[in-house]
Amino acid sequence: MAHCLTLGDPSHLLPTNWKRVVSSWLDEDTPSFDYGGFVVGESEQVAILYGKAPGVLAGVPFFNEVFHQVDCRVEWKMKEGESFEPGPSGKKEVARVYGKARSLLLGERPALNMLARASGIATRARRLRQLKDKHGWQGVIAGTRKTTPGFRIVEKYAMLVGGVDTHRADLSSMIMLKDNHVWATGSITGAVKAARSTGGFALKIEVECQSEAEAEEAIDAGADIIMLDNFDGPGLVAAAQNLKKKYAGKRMFLIEGSGGLTEENVVPYLGEGVDVLSFGSLTQSVPHIDFSLKVQPKKA
Known part of the structure; x- marks a missing residue:
């Protein structure tokens, strides 16, 4: 399936503050001691990211940045905006993440929470875009400002990945x-x-x-x-x-x-x-x- 968002590097679309937004997710999830990280230590590990439901992948720059900030490296098996099915096994390998055990677990939940929501929005956006195209309608499908406080940049980005318009980004737009x-x-x-x-x-x-x-x-x-x-x-x-x-x-x-x-x-x-x-x-x-x-x- 053709990708609706055609960018050389999707992160070039993002404003200067987006990496600070990612930092805030990590700060929220580990506000003091990382007890689980102490248990697993710093052995080098690889973790596989599985997609377990049909959808459109969205949120790659944010996922990368979460793991970059905890000194891990991500290797993608799919491209941003690509549709996927879990297949007979019930899971599809989407990416691999390399790093120390405690670092992988530091980034895991913020990264997965973001990816699940961004991909959900992109998936719905893609279906609406396909419905519009199927009926030959020449107008614009758009989102709204009914977004999650503190998470709008991800949600608006996911709309673009899915192939629809973001509408106005904020009250100043x-x-x-x-x-x-x-x-x-x-x-x-x-x-x-x-x-x-x-x-x-x-x-x-x-x-x-x-x-x-x-x-x-x-x-x-x-x-x-x-x-x-x-x-x-x-x-x-x-x-x-x-x-x-x-x-x-x-x-x-x-x-x-x-x-x-x-x-x-x-x-x-x-x-x-x-x-x-x-x-x-x-x-x-x-x-x-x-x-x-x-x-x-x-x-x-």
Whole structure:
């Protein structure tokens, strides 16, 4: 299967702070004494990483960095973004990790926790991407900011590995005006005007709308993206087409659908006029992919 993320080195995508994030995982897991590490000592060992459920591999740079920070070396048998099946044995060899026994065990749990979640997100993202392609829909599948505090960089990265859009990364990436912003400001028009006065030309403005009438107010006020929230599939497609027709040749904008979207219910939303569909379910309640790391017994 072709990889959806095509990078020479995936770690080049990451910000300057990502290695400190990895350090925080190790700090959390061993805040004081490493009792188990004392028991096993520093004999040189090899551990095999097994994938034990079907999925898409995601999180390679983070896995590498965990073990780099504890002085181990990782040798991969698969590439980032590659799909795998455990096979008849119930497990697929994904990588080998070389290092001292206590170091392998220091890195084991933080690395596996990250890899299980990242691969789970990438696996769901890949299925959504394939569903979009199967139906010939030309729009964008995107995530949301419904991410785990302290773990967003991994989750957004996993979306890219799976082949979908990350949506905005944080509150500084785009100005999204939701119902609370509008209620606090007094009107959609007032909220958009205030947003434009600070965001200037460089930031797009997105407005959450509950009806076509609200969407029209947002478009007239100068919004770049209209989020039609909690519409059903046929209703979203009809509203998107109505708005595109009404403003044809007058205004350029994108229509985004959001609210309760899943793999199971998305097909009716894949219609003409809809530009973006965003899924909180890409990161919320996503099944993890089971991995294990097994130190190999010494031969007699």
